[in-house]
Amino acid sequence: MNPSCRLEPAYIAGSRGKLFALHCAPVARNDRAECVIVAPSFAEEMNRCRYMQTMLAQQLAGHGIALLSVDPFGTGDSQGEFVEADWQQWIRDIITAADYAGQLGYRSVTLLGIRLGALLAAAAAPEVKNLRRLVFWQPVSNGKLALNQFLRIKIAAAIGRDEDGGTTAQFEEELNRGNSIQVAGYDVSPALFRGVQAAHFDQYLSSITTPISWFTVLASEERSTPRADLKTIEQWRSEGKQIEHLTSIGPAFWQAHERTLAPNLVNETISHLTGVPQHE
């Protein structure tokens, strides 16, 4: 572990159960210390992003900035089963994490939304005290599209096996009948499904008053930011929001099967937060 960082794990009280909190505290901490709070991605993506979180935490500590990661209810090492989780609960858990950062003495908070976590961060933002800014890593701006992709994993998993993979429409029917469905080992309840399906940036934008930094990760110089994302960013600007769009070349770490890091994204995020250019 990085000598500038001290790990302080704890169970904190959430509104439905104990939540596992991992506080990466900078050893050199001053009164104005800032805390970055992670709003994690969804299901398997949450696990696949952990290495990046750790890398970010270690480097932030060197700049006197903390990172706090709280597993939402029903995920990671927190209480509850995934099937018991729902979207509103997760939003409350992000707010709980921010309150905990306040108890730890941080007077300035950045919410880092990773993938679907960007929607969680945007939803929680109005309730987060001392919020300085929102930072998004490869944000998902439309819960419905993200769920559609998630359901497709169930279909894709059946390819090559002698079984009917079903269709996303069939899965939705099943959920509408009140049954949970299992996708890639995650039991998704109708309540969680509906919550994520309804989540969209448009819904949360009007309540956001802090600056937003939107990082798009591109696999190579030849790739470009998806058109839909550029459109969303333009739309927000035209509505007077302070939004900065940054691109970073690196692997799609949230999809990677093996441990995958995008060091450029970490360096560029830290440069952005501290105003100090980073070198690899």
Added chain:
Amino acid sequence: MSLQSDIIQIINDVLMLDGQTTEFDSDTGLLGSIPEFDSIAVVSLVTALEEEFGCAFDDDELNADVFATIGSLTKVVEQKLD
């Protein structure tokens, strides 16, 4: 660049094959041939193709025939762009 080479580039990026795809051609096998090509990778690839080419895959196109080889996948995308 031809459609097939675009698709090979996207496969390289999505599966993080780090340039191993330079030898790929239309006969190169995908599903069952490339260890990284799991169900999440199939969905990531389909999403990337949809974004890049502005097309849409149907659920029933997520099958073993479409993802058998570079050639079979290219053919399906080609039909969508016609």
